[in-house]
Amino acid sequence: MDSPIPSQASQFRPWPNQAILVKIFHWVNLISLCLMMTSGLQIYNANPVFGGRAGWHFPPIFLLGGWLAGGRHWHFAAMWIFSLNLLGYGLYIVITRRWKHRFLGSNDLKALQNSNNKKRVTYAWHRLAYTIIIPILLLAILSGLGMYKPAQLHWIVDFFGSWQALRIVHFTSVPIVVIFALIHSLLGLKVGGQRLLESIFW
Template sequence: MTAKAAPAPRKAPIPKQALAAKVFHWVNIISLFAMMGSGLQIYNANPVFGGRAGTHFPAPMMIGGWLAGGRHWHFFFMWFFALNLLWYGIYIFATKRWQNRYVAKNDLEAIQKGKNPKRRNYAIHRLIYTSFIPILLLALLTGLGMWKTVQFGWIVDLFGGWQNLRTVHFLTIPAVLLMMIAHSLLALNVGQWKLVRSIFA
């Protein structure tokens, strides 16, 4: 953002987003915050780190009021969270968006050796929002392994035991929060507020 004074500035077009992308973003962000708040409520019943003697999260961060309440929110919003991912997955495949919307080899090259800072930023942003997909799927997989552990015992084994499974499930919270922040900041950097707004309004 160095070249400010220039010949007659062109009016930047207002970015347009597909309705499907807007719906996905709305449902995703609402269900994610509901899942995180209620998840911390459940966490507090027996902290993943340290058990009952472990550090508890403060009440304002939580949804549900007590363990059973937290579970009610968690097991309600999980359907919105999971089904939203499912239809969006089908949508990006059906519309062939997966071919050019997500991080690819040329982006990784641009990150490593790129000389053009704009291209580099763009590549980093593509990497960040693409990595939402495995993290969100990981949250879903680890959650399913705990909720239906008899039917999906292989998920517990895959992570090498119950405590690991709980830990990974919990760690998806800071991972998602960090990526949300990075995703928003990079979008602000590229397209200012109007780009961020365009995905929701």
């Protein structure tokens, strides 16, 4: 008996279509994050958070700026781009009411505990990741502003308890954001496959 021929619907699935603003937000996020991470490592090398000036340094291949002042210029320029892009995305999801489908709700918690629907559980994990990353990003921006203008924004330094605590919070926010990006991508792959990921940028 011949194997069944796949239906036309299964052969020609529609390509996921993302709004142009979503593509722009993702591209700006990706570029500004890369600029901030590489320039941030340049700043880190001038006075490592862990171990002082004698602490472990990152290799030049991962650095941007050439020296401390150059790293700072790149870092703060990219920070403004990232922050304004994040604000724009926040306004976008509020105006389009996408926030209703982005963040964790009581139904998602129930799905994580009881649902046997794998796709539903994946969406719930995605919303959990979106919800957790918001305070992390706010802490990263707040701690960065405190390091940028410690005299003018001394209350930020006081909020974190000390200058060193401020630096540790800011530094550790970076791997958390990278982990979020990986989880975000893996969950997208699980739900929509390679086509969904490609549609976010192209």
